[in-house]
Amino acid sequence: MTATYPKPPETVREFFKRFPDDAACAAYLFQLRWPDGYTCPKCGSKRAYKLAKPPGAVECENHHKVSVTAGTGLHRTKVNLQDWFHAAWLLATLKPGISAVQFQRQTGTNRLETAWAMLHKLRSRLVALSRDKLTTECSDPRHRWHWIEVDHVEIGGEQSQEARRRKGSNKASVIVAVEVHAWLAEPGDDEPDTIEPGDDAAKPRKSKSHRGAKTSVETGAMLRTKAGRCRMRVANSMTQDYSLYWMMENIERNSVLVTDSHKSLAYHARAGMRTREVINAATHADPLPTIGRVTTNLKRWLEGTHKGAVRSQHLQAYLNEFVFRFNRRDIPWIAFNRVLGLAMLGAEPVTYSGLYKHTWVHPNPDPAALARAQGLLP
Secondary structure (H helix, E strand, O other), X not given: OOOOOOOOOOOHHHHHHHOOOHHHHHHHHHHHHOOOOOOOOOOOOOOEEEOOOOOOOEEEOOOOEEOOOOOOOOOOOOOOHHHHHHHHHHHHHOOOOOOHHHHHHHHOOOOHHHHHHHHHHHHOOOOOOOOOXXXXXXXXXXXXXXXXXXXXXXXXXXXXXXXXXXHOOOOEEEEEEEEEEEEEEOOOOOOOOOOOOOOHHHOOOOOEEEOOEEEOOOOOOEEEEEEEEEEEEEOOOOOHHHHHHHHHHHEOOOOEEEEEOOHXXXXXXXXXXXXXXXXXXXXXXXXXXXXXXXXXXXXXXXXXXXXXXXXXXXXXXXXXXXHHHHHOOOOHHHHHHHHHHHHOOOOOOOOHHHHHOOOOOOOOOOHHHHXXXXXXXX
16 A cells, blocks of 8 residues: 655645644644554554544554654654744755754744754754665656766865864865766757767767856757765765775665775775766866765855854764755755654654764764674674
């Protein structure tokens, strides 16, 4: 049986019309958590009766009482469900995201710490362990060429060259992969055309850069590129093994890669990847343009929305949020369902103490740990 999930609101006006109180929010969560009908988590009974309080609570025929938020990311929450829904909506649909200070002003939350912890609890659920890997396969027949750009980028504070030489870099290294789709289009045509790769016109010559596109002098056709999905992770190591197993966990085998000449990316063939090009950055003004555009947006978001105040201990949580929203940028209202759906999954609850004391590890599988669990690394 195919699960039937509720249709999310598409506008702010529709959002507040759909969720005027906690009872409406609880009913929506109930449908997200049990789309095929209620099943008691204690005894498996499918017959249950709704209770008057708290909203969303039910009692099965064997007298087991269950709250709609029990055993989820919202377990024992003292915050109104409507505020949780508002936070999920802003996190999923606002292109620049939202900071804790802005969220506190939006909702009138008494304490900044509460707003900060709410957003982090939602961020903690934005990575699904069963997510699909990046791939160079594409179902759109208009896209003719596909590859994946992979690189290490540095994210972090300002530092002079002298201090960097003396103390080392204070920036965080992040390993990034981005799907790239390419096609040929006539000037002014935003849609991909149907030129086959084997045609002469599909091989632009003497091309020059033009806002992410290359123009063929002979045909006038433009090679356009579009970013697909991306993956990001704070790199705990710059070794070859670390990069290798990260690619194995995040990229499908036989995918075509474009990388720079960094030694940590030199053994992609061991992960079953094919290389389209290994670029020497010294000879290219913009060697990996798609990754450049994506990471520029990331840095502007961290500096703009969050004022550069993201600490290194929480950087992975913000990377998870950026990737989540970037990969769903064409369907932001659907992403709202995804945020709440992931929050409904049973997992270790996140506490303010764990976040504040940095004992909570933001989820994103560590490739080295996974490789050791599989017996691939000592």
